[in-house]
Amino acid sequence: MPLKFETDDSKKCYETLRADLANIVQETEYDELYGHKLTPDAQFYNEGVVDNLIYKFCKANQFELEGSKSQLVKTLKWRKEFRPLHAAFSETHDSMLNDVCAITVDEKNDANQKVISWNLYGLLVKHKEVFEDTDKFLRFRIGLMERGLQLLDFESEDNHLMTQVHDYDNVSMWKLDPGIKKCSKAIIEVFQDFYPETLFSKFFVNVPYIMSWLYEIVKRFVSEDTRKKFIVLSDGKQMKEYLKFPPKEYGGQATLESSKLKKVTPNAYVAHLLTLEDEKTTV
Numbered sequence: 030m031p032l033k034f035e036t037d038d039s040k041k042c043y044e045t046l047r048a049d050l051a052n053i054v055q056e057t058e059y060d061e062l063y064g065h066k067l068t069p070d071a072q073f074y075n076e077g078v079v080d081n082l083i084y085k086f087c088k089a090n091q092f093e094l095e096g097s098k099s100q101l102v103k104t105l106k107w108r109k110e111f112r113p114l115h116a117a118f119s120e121t122h123d124s125m126l127n128d129v130c131a132i133t134v135d136e137k138n139d140a141n142q143k144v145i146s147w148n149l150y151g152l153l154v155k156h157k158e159v160f161e162d163t164d165k166f167l168r169f170r171i172g173l174m175e176r177g178l179q180l181l182d183f184e185s186e187d188n189h190l191m192t193q194v195h196d197y198d199n200v201s202m203w204k205l206d207p208g209i210k211k212c213s214k215a216i217i218e219v220f221q222d223f224y225p226e227t228l229f230s231k232f233f234v235n236v237p238y239i240m241s242w243l244y245e246i247v248k249r250f251v252s253e254d255t256r257k258k259f260i261v262l263s264d265g266k267q268m269k270e271y272l273k274f275p276p277k278e279y280g281g282q283a284t285l286e287s288s289k290l291k292k293v294t295p296n297a298y299v300a301h302l303l304t305l306e307d308e309k310t311t312v
């Protein structure tokens with residue numbers, strides 16, 4: 030995707046950060062972002078992808094150099110520590126969470142609505158125990174995010190962002206459950222800090238009018254820029270006004286169950302990193 034700059038200063042911010050990348054990788058001792066190698070080699074490196082990833086950090090920081098660099102450094106340090114690729118591809122998660130969350134890919138959908146993550150959290154109303162251990166939930170949710178990112182094409186204009194759906198069918202709460210609050214807050218922060226410019230839009234569907242108070246609370250944790258990407262719908266079927274090919278439950282033809290990806294295969298670099306990790310732990 031051709032990188033667009035409105036001012037010379039914006040371009041300068043990007044070029045400076047891009048030129049500093051090898052140093053940043055050396056300082057953080059971490060050479061991976063969203064499954065892609067950041068510094069050149071003969072096997073895994075894709076320059077165009079890396080250009081676009083660095084651009085995202087600049088854009089999210091309004092092309093202000095210090096902020097962009099600081100966010101990138103923090104992201105790489107966090108990835109080194111948290112091991113999100115491990116969470117995505119090498120860990121076993123709660124089967125209940127695996128059942129209610131899924132990823133679909135449909136090339137026929139419009140730009141940046143091709144890869145969608147579905148979070149049917151409403152089905153967990155009677156299983157609040159899955160939110161008791163924040164770290165466990167975080168590793169699951171970040172794992173899902175990383176699997177979705179593997180399906181994006183950061184060089185393209187029409188598939189470099191993800192769409193996400195939260196379905197709150199059956200939810201009726203008079204106060205915010207502390208476990209849910211802790212998990213939501215933790216994930217919102219991680220997404221905001223370490224996944225800049227990865228979201229196209231986020232739908233909250235089957236939200237009954239009486240639950241609007243919860244939206245008012247949760248959205249306070251979220252930045253203004255992210256909030257602009259939110260769409261709240263009282264009926265899931267309304268999704269067909271926004272999405273060309275939604276699942277049957279949301280106004281389309283094929284059921285969500287039949288559209289779910291059974292498995293996401295990691296790219297060659299991710300597979301390589303995971304093998305190295307395995308070797309380290311078995312030595």
Ligand code: HEM
Nearest residue numbers: 150197200209212213216217233236240243244247248251
């Ligand atoms: C975010 C769970 C009810 C609005 C989240 C997140 C979780 C979650 C885990 C973290 C972000 C993510 O996973 O993508 C739940 C559960 C609910 C519930 C279990 C009840 C059973 C609601 C309701 C609303 C709401 C009724 C009203 C629309 C939001 C908003 C975010 C959020 C605005 C921020 C999303 C973001 O920044 O990406 N919720 N939620 N939630 N939820 Fe809920």
